[in-house]
Amino acid sequence: MQAKPVGLPSIRIDKKAIQRIDFWLLGAVIVLEILSLPLIDSATHGVDGHYYLKRQAVMVVVSFVALLIGMFVDYRDLIRLSPWIFAGSILLLALLPFIGKTVGGATRWISLKVFDLQPSELHKVVTIVFTAWLLSSKDRYYDSIWDIIPAYAWTLIPVGLILKQPDLGTAISIIVIVTEVVYFSGAPGKLILTLAGIGLLALLIVFGLYWYAGMPLPIEEHWIDRIVSAFNPEKDPLGLGYQVLQSKIAIGSGGLWGKGLGQGTQNRLDFIPEQHTDFIFSVVGEELGFIGTIGVIALYALILYRCLCIALDSPDSEGMLITGGILTMFLFQVVVNAGMTMGIMPVTGIPLPFLSYGANALIVNSFCVGLVLNVSWKRHKILF
């Protein structure tokens, strides 16, 4: 066994490998990212000389660079370095309250002049890589719950920091990602369910204490209202439920064929707040209709399916864990985001991968796709 090379991740380009790229996955992502351009332009009505469109176009280009980096960096180098990356990411999250920018009561961003960095968004991929490192260096056999608890224990630190921002959606998505990585590592479902049960019990105790003993909650109260309103928007149409109701009206009124790009009245007349970021799916629904939206959902399904195939065919456990984590991240984001715009999921600030306006998520997601392609490419390579 060779000594592990030390140093920066090396970028290696193999011309033959290019032909072995999973074009289904790459194609779906490219289609979605290109589709994001007219959708965002429509959602922002081309204001300020198509400011948002131009920015998004630049970000799509940058995201392709990120995708290429993800593809050509060796993911095993990333995993090897992941404790350091993890530490750095936690440092960034911890510094956020001091150097961060506060928007709408949440301190999530660090202003970098050209764009605002969102450490929690970055931390998603960091979590995947770090958990993969944590679990791949372990024995494959899981005897007790204690074998998987460390993966959660490590993650509690960033999750706590993200909750403080506050950003419930990202915090939950990180826990879900960790769970899925743990599952892909071969942990029996029983163990995970047991852990989930314990977690649920802990939540019940915390809320029980809150309601009956008045103990302060570690989260802010408005999240409860948010969750409640997300499921019943008609109850409070002008308050918390407004956004979801307007989003449902937008999607519902799209009908079979949609109102056409730029023609959605809900979108055009600004009935839906955040229609270019978190609620871009309602613009899809209103302007592209059932046919178009099913098409978009199919693209996501394709991405997820390809990720699953790549994960299971992965040449090594690291690749499998990373791909599995990325799959989970996409799945969670798509389901929660689309679900919230249709009123079946609580409203949490989770963007729709590849379509929502926003640099951080787009670049991180593209980088993740790059990593998945990286794994798939390695898989093919060992076949020879």
Next chain:
Amino acid sequence: MKSKYREVTDPSKRLSQKDTKRIRNVVLSIIVLSFSVLCLQLFNLQIVSGEKYRAMSENNYLRITPIPAPRGDIIDCKGNILATSRPTFTVFYWYLDEAKAEETLPRLSEILDMELEQIEKKVQQYAGRYYQPIPIAKDISPEIYIRIAEDAPNLPGVFIEPQPIRYYPQGSLMSTTLGYVGEISQSQLADAQWADYKIGDILGQEGLEAYYEKVLRGKDGGYQVEVDYRGRPTGSDLGPGTEPQPGKTVQLEIDCDLQRAVENALLEALEKSETAKSAAAVVLDVKTGGVKAIGSVPGFDGNMLISGISAQELDEKISSDEWRFANLAITGLYTPGSAFKVVTAVAALAEGKTTESEMFFDPGYHPMVPSLVCHRRGGHGYVNIVDALAVSCNTYFYEMGRRLGVDAIAKYGRVMGLGAKTGIDLFGENYGTLPTTEWKEKAYAEGRVAQPQFLLSEHMMAGMGQVFHLYTPIQMASVVQCIANDGVRMKPRLAAKILDSDYNVIEEIEPEISAVLDVGPDVLDTVREGMLKVTSDPRGTAYWVFYNVPFEVAGKTGTAQNPLGEDHAWFIGFAPFDEPEIALAVVVDQGGSGSTVAGPVAREIFESYMMLKYPPQVEVEVEPDQTREEH
């Protein structure tokens, strides 16, 4: 080239086939399940409830701003306008946001000279309906118009729109019959017949305005406005919208000039009298039943009412008897007194209870019930029916009452239009009371009279129009019209034609026969002769009023005893005698004597009618215009 990681990929660290399959199945089912839920919800929203959400989205961004349709006019038979719509300007406010409102509203209150609180209250009423423009001030003066127009940049959301408002060019003329309009009330909104009205709509509240509401009301037009999420119009062009359809015009049988003469005569009578507070008169076309004039004074000023009058001012006007809203011509109930004798006369002749040749001796009281006296102390001596009418001999009609009985009188009274609605095209007409034995039994059961039987004296008094009789002026006018028209009673009607907004005739309202009095031709001739003698025989009760009019008038005076106060003064009659054209009834509430108070009013009405119909052929020398001559 060998991967430096090749060795690290230890097969022992890879998952078994079994594990891979398990993970694959579980993850795949999670993906399929969650995406199925998404697709199902998408299908539910877009396909199952698509129509509902489409309607909701249209409801979100489409607003209909109404263009009010002008209400139809009411004009007289010559085309004089009695009620029309006047263009006015209304100040509207379109609520934009709180910050702007805080700046705009105090400024607006200063310009309009309105309390800020009052404006804010109006704005608050529209909370949640801010897509609707809020009317702040109606019928503004040109000065305010200019000030607002000049200050427009500082008044965001304020705009001025023309709005037709009801206008009565003749002022208070005929006000009680024309009625008035007002915003639809809460209880009216709940009424099914006004289902297509909305808050703020104008509705005819009384009189002709109410009766012909469906004819007069136009159909509001409107245009669609696209608004954004805050209800602000985006300025997108959504087409021209629908044009308002103006309401139809109602042309009346009324002659404005005669109407004015009637009201002036009534007002004059009120002025002369110390006790009279109100008076009414109805003038009917004998042949058609068309209402030539209908007066009930005092009335009110519809223009003041519509442009806004404070509750306090209104109270003052009503309590000081300056204004009265009741149309006494159709709602006022008066004992007819001697004016009723024409009905008894018709009944007595038709039933054969007397003839023209029968001479009846009046000693000044009725021998069977000596307490029933005649108004002339010594009595009228021998009188036949014609003389009895002329001199208004009470004793003669006590006798007729005795011979006929109240039920026989009522039989004829009913045909002549008494005790029932005449069917005039107005709401709120009173029935009056045409007493019968049956009526009295019922009234007794209800505790309104002392005994159930009709006493002899009551039968007798019923013959000369006292006790229990209560009629409206329009009913009494119908009685005369019936007599003058050879027994054919026409339904009184105000409206003659329905015209479109350009005054083209759409519909003519045909005269309708209400009843025919089936008596021999001699009966009515005899009664009419008696009525002629009232004004033409030197012994006639109204001879001194009419002796010098250049045409023959048939009439009957009445001085009805009023248990509540002074006597009611009546005059009913028709003219000209040979070819009757108009029939009238005049009553001055607590005016006193029929001949001295109501008679002159009737004379003035007849004269005015004749003057208008047959204007004097006098050559008038017009002075040449000085300025024109210079050229």
